[in-house]
Amino acid sequence: MGVLKVGLAGIGAQMQQNLLPALLQTPGIEIVGACDSEAARAGAIHRSVPGIRTTDSVAAMVDTMSLDAIVMACPPHLHWELAISAMQRGISVFVERPPCSTLDELRLLVDMARQCGVRTGVGMNLRFSRPIRQLRELTASETFGNTSSIQLTHYAHQPRTALPGHDTALRSVLLGHALQSIDLAVTFGRGELIDVQSHVRRYGEALTVEAECRFASGATATLLLGTTLPHFEFHIKLIGSNSATAELDDRGDITLRGAEPGSYAEIDAQTPFDFGPDRGGYDSELHRFFEACRTRTRFEADFYSLLPTYRIVEAICDADRATEREHDSAAATREGWHISPPAGTGLGRFPH
Template structure:
């Protein structure tokens, strides 16, 4: 059997999300070799090198870039770090994988994407939902134009517990758009295409308890309806549902794990009794649920494997730095619309 070519990858950032959701997937990816880890806190860098088998650990990015022969760098931290360390790695001639959001604003995210272009490089943004099995199945179905028809409506409902003001953003409701809702804007764009117009209303119950009702118009003419809120649970519990309307058919995905699809035809011929309620359903069995924390259903393994393969020239990134910028552009348009009560055209915000 031919030996699998491996991308030599370093991680910058050994905090909670990286340690619990990303690092555990590394050893399940044949195309990835963990060469080095870096964190400002020496004890975290040492710990993750020991736990996950990195050859070397560092507390300074410049030193790591000077000493190691790398094919790419994974950067996981606050958005200011994604932007600054991302540029530093691009200047060293390396492609990057950054967590979402790729920067603190659309302007900075766009600058990071342009910087990569000027260097003749690229970057990926960690939108793991594009790799979640429920959404991958939904994408397969939606691509079958003769069967599903065009996507006419994208509907997303997302809730978590109370959301704080973070990263120097003064309002929790605005921080939610930058730090959390970009996931859902990226998902909406993945299925609906580019967004042209946004109309949003915001209802704030308390400082960190609020809900958004958001209407989108896509360039294709399709519509988006988003209910994004921090109201449905007193603690950090996330519920997520996406539904796609086609032509004479629909599908829905719940919590990235369960898919239900009603096709145009009847999978099983039935007597004509005045209704049609047949659908196809998929959900993981318990053996797959056991392994979904850092791989499988939720997409963490998939996004890192796509990065490694892209570093080797075997694939292209499924979510790029430009995607990260466009999602922040939508987030800022939602905030502006919610504050002014106006429909916001994204063509006015280039």
């Protein structure tokens, strides 16, 4: 396959500041069209890619331009429908996170991609950032051993209300800001997801989530997520079967400790653009996505790869709904009423 013809959908801040600069450095592609619901914003693409066609409709772009792939950074609640439409036309899709709102919607995306024979990708740039790549290499070594424990903290101030397309603020937190951190738990868990146990606490509009995820590899991931801090805070600690540990903070600094007393090393040669909630990894992920399109192989962060991540999201949401029903039932009983919970309500377990 020669040069890939690429269309862009959604010319907002994410596209202009992060995706477009990476696309302009990606070999073997040609950006041939762009669309945005606001014509002026669509036209802004001409500052970087002069002369390409622009439109205010994704449907018009995919119907009138001969595209091999489309890169979407639209309002998230639109991604699912737009991705389905593009795949039905045989166009490979790269969608900024989140690609959809529920596990059922993700399964439909996976099925559609399989039926249409197209490549898919989701913008999980943190997975491809230099510090995470280094951490994956370090923890894959024989010295570190198998990862037995993953301890991950992720705090941010937003969102505090349900975003468009989401039924609760909790789902918006999990999909809107913490999705990449949940994905890292799956990435380092290196095995089939077996069970999720979780508890949600609310403090006015803010909330915290404590979750424990068990994997068939024997690894356990403990997640502490929330919106109670006024700033972004991220930390991950991995413990290996050989008693070594590796830690990564929100500056991108890695600290290693070996099994021997006094064994200690720091890797902190990151730059401010290597890491962070919205930085790093864009060049690598897009290069690999288009290489998968060209060779017709799987891209690491495709729709299918996110199934366990979305299973964790659904398990947390299901457990929270069950807890709320139990509280409502207890309150009604105290008032002389009784409400029976629906059959099958559980604490986040799901069949393999």
